[in-house]
Amino acid sequence: MSDFDRLHPSIRHHIVNTLGWPRLRPLQEHSIAPVLDGEHGIFLAPTAGGKTEAAMFPVLTAIAHHGWKPVSVIYLAPLRALLNNLLPRLELYCSFVGLRVGLWHGDTSPSERARMMAEPPDILLTTPESLEAMLISRRVDQDWLFPNLHTVIIDEVHAFAGADRGWHLKAVLERLTHVAGRDLQRIGLSATVGNPEELLEWLTGSSTAPRRIVNPPAEVLAEPEVTLDYVGTLDNAATVISRLHKGEKRLVFVDSRKRVEELALALRALDVTTYVSHGSLGRDERHRSEQAFAEATNCVIVATSTLELGIDVGDLDRVIQIDSPPTVAGFLQRIGRTGRRAGSSRNALFLTTSHESFLTAAGLLRLWASGYVEPATPPEFPAHLLVQQLLALTLQESALGLGSVTWTEWLGDPPALGQEAMEQAGPLLQHLQNIGWIHSDEGVLSPGPEAERSIGKRHFLELTSVFVADPLVSVRHGRVELGQVPDIAITAAFSVKGRPPALLLGGRSWKINDIDWKRRIVRVEPTDLQSSVRFSGGAQPLSYELCQSIAAVLEGASLEPVTLTARAVEALADAQGEIRGAHPGRTVIVSGEKSPRWYTFAGLKANLELAARLTGLRSQAGQKDNLYITLDEGVTKEQLRAAISQETLPEELEALAATASGALKLEQVLPEALITEIMVRRLRDAASVTKVAAAPIDTAEVAVD
Template sequence: MEPVRDGLDALLLAPTAGGKTEAAMFPLLSRMAAQQWGGTSVLYLAPLKALLNNLEPRLEQYASWLGRRVALWHGDITASRRRNVLFERPDILLTTPESLEAMLVSVNVDHRQFFAGLQAVVIDEVHAFAGDDRGWHLLAVLERLTRVAGRPLQRIGLSATVGNPDQLLAWLQGSSVQNRAARVVAPDLAKLADGPPPGEVELDYVGSLVNAAAVIAGLHQGEKRLVFCESRQTVEELGQLLRAHGVTTFLSHASLSMDERRRAEQAFTESRDCVIVSTSTLELGIDVGDLDRVIQIDAPATVASFLQRLGRTGRRPGSSRNCLFLTLGGQPLVEAAALLLLWSRGWVEPVNAPPEPRHIVAQQMLALCLQEHRIGDQAWTEAWNGLRPFGGSARPIVRHLVEHGYLEQDEGMLFIGPAAEERFGRRHFMEMTAVFTGPPEFTVLLGRTELGRIDPSLLTEEVRGERRLLLGGRSWRVTYIDWRRRRCFVEPADGGGRARWQGAGWAYRGYQLSQAVREVLLGVDPPVALTRRALTRLGQEREDKLHLVHPGGTVIVRADNGDLRWWTWAGFRANATLTATLGEVVDPVERFDGNSIRLRENVTPGSWRRLTADAASRLCLPEINEKALDGLKFGAALPQRLAAATLAARLADLDAAAAVLDETVRFVVI
């Protein structure tokens, strides 16, 4: 791969199993040998520990051809293995950004010596970082690492197809975007312009999870099938239903223990006539062997997710990529059709970093002080090499950290203060290296074996008789709850278990996908195979919602009960922006969802035109409920107004809101 061999920053795009890892690592290994790189010279970063575990033997084999070594470093690696890594530094280190930062702040790691020979960083599944705060954290850590190594580091991103590759590469380059050459390598992009992407895709409507299980059990017997679900609860319930049909079934989701997931994935890899049911944990590049079929329950949140899942199949010579959608309701059927319509046109979501990461700036200031022990109260602005927003614009945040005891200031130096010790100092500041907040969960144990984690509400709600849980697709009877240590002990049960987890921040449907939903309701079908059941139910949905859509613009509908609702089909963020802007016409109590906005009952066509005439020129950021600030990790280390401003900027979609206001509006009475 010429750009990598020549030392350029690069973004390598290819479908799942398209050889991205080899395209990055083979040229780096060649340079490592030719230029006699010593010590740990290559970092390989990935968003999931399981992905790194999966890659280790492959990369170890490649490195061994040149007499080089590979090692893992993440939260599941034992202390003895870590000591070996520090004692005999590997040539290639596989880790996560969080574990990398933990190395930088650890008193047990001489990070300057360890990273003295670092030359290049490979970021696998870079799109999975760039779209949320892990991406800002990754960039900031890479800038600090550049200063530790004392040289610019070649940055190589690996990704499936994205809608804005040039912007993604520029983002990945960080502070060096202006002075380092870079190139996007995307051999498959030209094919997307030739028509619908390749793949055998079928859309079906089955009406319930029970029916979905019956269809899966009856279809494609003797083949290896991977079923994607959009929640852990659905994974558990479908797994139990499939086992009741006698199907050999394995499960994978984030709340199962690592050992449980490894056992399931290994068993699935070695079997033939079987099913593995998973959330997005198996969407990324973890190898589960040669698949025959991918089945999707309802619709994933994005076209990009669908592309990743579709790419799991068709790896065998003579086989093709395929996916069967089984939708459980009318609305999920319409959403799946809309997603497939966008996919057929070659459209993929652009990956954009969330705006205004002020809470990550606060976290990075604290991490920098841990790394350096003391930092000059003016010199800290240089630590991220001018990467916005970690430079001088962060002074109000630093001032707040000092004023509230998160940082101490003495004789021109900054260092960790008592408030940071109290809030983030547990377990050697481990909480401070992760920029996302997980809901509190209880660990479930069968004897000494960890099965996974559950939502605590399952242990607190009133039940008659035995308390039973559903985990790993099996029912368990709760025998003892250790409230202080957040553990519960179980024994096998015959059935009756229940599964539940708090929502994990479902991605809001965006403007393009919402507009595609409107197209589907107006009669446009995606160019895929639709079953008779799907066509019949789509017809019902179109008939039921005929008055809510119009090809020439948006519709304001007045119902018999006086309810007045504006059907924008613009997505949640655009509607949040419109609601904040149009306070004179929006109902102050029940406001909006992703499809529509409720208006005041006294709005007329005349008052609407008068009150919204200049709205596009005065768009406002959405209002933020104080309770929402609790979900912003490190938000407590910010002034409340800045924390609220951060969330408001992330909830807004100004461009989509302006596009909606530019459309013709029709008033309809039903």
């Protein structure tokens, strides 16, 4: 019997006759056995490689063959929009075997939730945050909804693993395992990850069941067409986009909501049909934009990475990248949006607007050409999430009571948040009791008065998110919510003297008519006034590997098969003339017209710590960069070597941690020493610092015109 023959007969019939597929793709064929045999797995395939079907066809077969009762499968994704996009497809697949799928997230109506509670679907689409909200809600009976759970599918698993959301996901999965009373099969789907073995080990947590990586050779595709250009400014980028590929559908990625807005405004000024998509736009506004783009032809949609994760916006002709994504993995997701239509090919055009972004793009494309993909590495020491999980568990178990001794059992063994973090459980519990955030009555835990006051009642839902977000205000035109922006975006609109306050949102200018701070609503109307928008966010740290690749490009490494425009060739020559002596594995002090720069090619994290060791050799203490550290005039190689050979002082590490204040969930209740330890461990790149400290130091001069 072939693996295909193990699928349910109805699914086999519909694959051939309804979907019209002559055969399964390699990943879909190879995933059948591990799913049906109950193994955990990481399933890897390029974007549009059929990962959803690879998991769903055998999972639906298992439900039908075993007669599992609902809810038997949970399908998790990082974005609501991705779940919305998946729903029609999964409804079709479920219909093949008479099963039902339901969608539950923050936008799901109360009536729809009530319907699913009364009649649970076989497969539930949701996010980890909504899943935790179900566990802690008094309106959801977890013992009714989850006792039949067998399998959890995690889409875009790499997007979770590289952030605190991944630790949160693991903790919620362990709690679900506890509720269901059985080991849950865990299946992670990803297009791009450099360390699948470690990711699978991390994902499976406390389970000892068999596990497997399914990563068959990808289907042979035509060589992608990748072009690197240097245009100098965002306005120039808009001009290039308006003139190239007319009549085609173009998706433009910009790694900043502010610059998305600015580019969209510039494109519309050039009479380009332009749509906008980013996380600060209202749900309806974003959906209308994405839907219109999907149905149009000669147009552009400008988006942040929210459209990186496979949300369907129709058949794309071109992907254009403004400047550079920070990772090869992100680039693979983006270029994978093209070439899905018969006769088309994968392609990407990089339009860089600064010398720094040009070098980043060049270094990234060199890594991509070499086949490198970054590992998905969870943030270190998530001890702060113990507080979030403890408070959530007190709400989840409010009826039966949460034991002060046994509460950690809910987080698995080995613990979902890691052994080091769990060692903080006892001290943290005592600390929370001391400050009134946890109450203990004969060993039964509940939220304390300070927790009730700070995040009680409706604010308890804030516990389900591990993000630390700026306070937001709703921007409305009439009854339509255009989006939600941080307070700073509104105050910035009033900061320009002599000009009425105006806001840029959705690629359009809006005059601010009224602000209701109590209800946090800003009312606007369309305007032709000059406007801007400000969102939070800082410089993106680059990896040591990417910075070393930039050094290789500066040394003269080939970028084949990437095509460089004439402007890009000139920009590369300029950079090579300005940064002389670059070489991977070595560092160089470059002197000339500017203050001396020590090019470490180590990344921002390593450079922050190295700069802390150089306090006496540099007066520009505020300077931060991924590639170099500014030195004072006259610093010698010997002085530099002596300084970086010293260990970083504890007080310097504490000062480093203070720069990231406010970055942790529930930081206001954490002990100061614990905050410092978490942030120091997350901000350090000890391995890269060690490499730089041991690397030879060269010197180079740049000729002054």
